[in-house]
Amino acid sequence: MGQATQEAIELLAEILNIQTRTLPKEADLRRRAALWHNKAHDQPVKAIGRRADEFDGRCYVKIEGSETGVSEDEFEA
Numbered sequence: 771m772g773q774a775t776q777e778a779i780e781l782l783a784e785i786l787n788i789q790t791r792t793l794p795k796e797a798d799l800r801r802r803a804a805l806w807h808n809k810a811h812d813q814p815v816k817a818i819g820r821r822a823d824e825f826d827g828r829c830y831v832k833i834e835g836s837e838t839g840v841s842e843d844e845f846e847a
Contacts (some may be wrong), residue, residue, distance in 0.1 A: 795820070800831040806833065815840065818846060 787836045817832040824830070830839030 802847055804831075804833075807844045807846065810842075817845070825834050 802817050804815055804817045806815045817831050818834050819832045821830040821832055821839040829842045831842055831845050833840055
């Protein structure tokens with residue numbers, strides 16, 4: 771292993787900052803009853819966490835029984 775450089779430490783810090791955005795927070799891991807306001811109707815769901823990905827600047831919530839994420843702006847906990 772070589773010597774650590776300031777550039778290497780800064781790169782490591784950037785990588786860790788990116789990783790913290792993809793990992794769920796403790797509160798997000800708890801299952802909770804919620805309401806999904808979709809286009810057809812309001813549907814009761816159980817939130818099981820936050821998806822790590824974002825699309826169009828929107829965050830998504832994982833719901834029980836589905837691989838589809840629900841946009842946080844359509845979700846009421």
